[in-house]
Amino acid sequence: MSMAEDASLHVAIVGSGSAAFAAAIKAVEEGARVTLIEGGEVIGGTCVNIGCVPSKIMIRGAHIAYLQGHHAVAGLPLNTPDIDRKAMLAQQQAWVEKLRHAKYEGILESHPRITLMRGMARFLDASTLHVALTGGGETRLQADRILLAVGARPMIPQISGLSDTPYWTSTEALVTEQVPRHLIVLGGAAVALELAQAFRHLGAEVTVVARSTLLSRAEPEIGEGLKQVFEDEGIRVMLHTIAKFIRHDGQQFLLATSDGDVRGERLLVASGRQPNSAGLDLSKAGVATGPRGAIVIDDHMRTSVRNIYAAGDCTNQPQFVYVAAAAGTRAARNMTGGDAAIDLSVLPAVVFTHPQTATVGLTEPQAQAQGIPVESRTLDMENVPRALANLDTRGLIKLVAEKGSGRIVGCHVLAAEGGEIIQSAALAIRNGMTIDELADQLFPYLTMVEGLKLCAQTFSKDVKQLSCCAG
Numbered sequence: 001m002s003m004a005e006d007a008s009l010h011v012a013i014v015g016s017g018s019a020a021f022a023a024a025i026k027a028v029e030e031g032a033r034v035t036l037i038e039g040g041e042v043i044g045g046t047c048v049n050i051g052c053v054p055s056k057i058m059i060r061g062a063h064i065a066y067l068q069g070h071h072a073v074a075g076l077p078l079n080t081p082d083i084d085r086k087a088m089l090a091q092q093q094a095w096v097e098k099l100r101h102a103k104y105e106g107i108l109e110s111h112p113r114i115t116l117m118r119g120m121a122r123f124l125d126a127s128t129l130h131v132a133l134t135g136g137g138e139t140r141l142q143a144d145r146i147l148l149a150v151g152a153r154p155m156i157p158q159i160s161g162l163s164d165t166p167y168w169t170s171t172e173a174l175v176t177e178q179v180p181r182h183l184i185v186l187g188g189a190a191v192a193l194e195l196a197q198a199f200r201h202l203g204a205e206v207t208v209v210a211r212s213t214l215l216s217r218a219e220p221e222i223g224e225g226l227k228q229v230f231e232d233e234g235i236r237v238m239l240h241t242i243a244k245f246i247r248h249d250g251q252q253f254l255l256a257t258s259d260g261d262v263r264g265e266r267l268l269v270a271s272g273r274q275p276n277s278a279g280l281d282l283s284k285a286g287v288a289t290g291p292r293g294a295i296v297i298d299d300h301m302r303t304s305v306r307n308i309y310a311a312g313d314c315t316n317q318p319q320f321v322y323v324a325a326a327a328g329t330r331a332a333r334n335m336t337g338g339d340a341a342i343d344l345s346v347l348p349a350v351v352f353t354h355p356q357t358a359t360v361g362l363t364e365p366q367a368q369a370q371g372i373p374v375e376s377r378t379l380d381m382e383n384v385p386r387a388l389a390n391l392d393t394r395g396l397i398k399l400v401a402e403k404g405s406g407r408i409v410g411c412h413v414l415a416a417e418g419g420e421i422i423q424s425a426a427l428a429i430r431n432g433m434t435i436d437e438l439a440d441q442l443f444p445y446l447t448m449v450e451g452l453k454l455c456a457q458t459f460s461k462d463v464k465q466l467s468c469c470a471g
Contacts, residue, residue, distance in 0.1 A: 017045015019312030022328030356418035
């Protein structure tokens with residue numbers, strides 16, 4: 001009998017997204033009873049409703065539309081399609097509802113020990129929650145363990161005039177029925193770049209206004225390469241540009257920036273996200289927070305209060321849905337007497353532009369900051385046979401390795417199917433592989449991931465002098 005079964009442990013989980021459901025399922029498996037508290041209209045959190053799922057469906061459709069008019073295959077006539085955005089949106093949202101039911105609503109139906117309570121929760125003390133019920137009224141809930149999994153929302157920068165305009169966040173952009181004539185995108189990270197390119201592929205004029213570089217935390221070659229891709233596709237990219245004030249005249253947005261005025265029909269604000277922690281009255285429970293209200297947790301998902309845990313985008317961990325789910329599962333194990341840590345030392349990340357950007361491990365500056373002497377090689381995709389066969393050689397693969405030992409410490413990719421390439425690099429880093437060991441692996445010919453082997457070989461060979469199949 002587990003600790004949870006022995007004590008009839010009651011676990012309260014605030015939120016109903018990926019972290020919350022992963023935790024609820026595991027806690028029930030360990031014998032606890034669970035109360036999920038959700039204040040929004042739908043369960044499932046960001047990913048399935050307004051994040052990963054709808055955005056990737058939209059990006060897929062937009063890319064297919066773009067390819068019709070911009071592919072390089074001889075004998076296939078180029079064609080600019082007449083896009084029915086309403087039909088695309090209906091299909092997109094039908095899949096959102098289908099997946100929400102399969103992965104969230106259906107889980108509740110099959111787990112009677114998980115009770116859903118609809119309402120907004122806040123702390124009265126470290127073990128008591130006040131819940132303002134959605135249907136009216138209120139209740140108090142006491143629990144042996146509490147997991148905070150309230151997610152995050154778009155962060156709106158303090159720019160003069162912005163709050164008085166009908167700007168979009170990613171939430172509104174994903175469900176628009178009209179493709180704007182000219183979309184201005186404020187931001188230079190993943191959400192901004194994915195949606196900027198998707199709208200360009202659907203026919204909009206697009207201007208990206210970034211405070212720094214594109215993907216400023218990545219290796220500079222990645223952001224520079226993606227900037228070139230965007231400009232080749234007709235997207236205007238403004239780097240190191242500060243928006244001073246924003247106006248809307250009923251028809252158009254005006255952004256006054258450090259590099260001149262920008263006008264457009266719509267404005268997408270995609271300049272980061274911030275945790276949904278403000279309404280929880282965390283101070284009444286004594287839960288410590290960090291920058292932007294992020295709930296501070298350790299590698300066991302414990303907050304500063306013994307019986308309170310947190311997981312997902314509301315914490316100081318990286319904001320990825322697969323991190324949230326892994327953290328939720330481990331939090332549940334720990335709340336029910338286990339001892340499970342999360343290891344984020346090898347964390348692959350993908351940005352779903354075309355080509356995709358994908359990274360894992362350390363950049364050269366990060367390695368140097370940790371006192372690790374490194375060397376690197378960068379392979380242009382024109383040296384990868386599959387890229388040649390695809391008639392698309394945009395991008396690069398960069399490997400970072402420790403000097404002397406050759407141990408791989410980082411991989412950075414800008415390539416078609418970059419997200420599929422990066423997991424092989426993650427496994428190599430996780431298993432302590434060296435550049436020579438990676439170079440000696442057998443990779444199937446005419447695959448994009450073969451570029452990893454070719455890049456590894458360039459540490460000791462001129463890749464242009466190799467025969468085919470990169471032996």
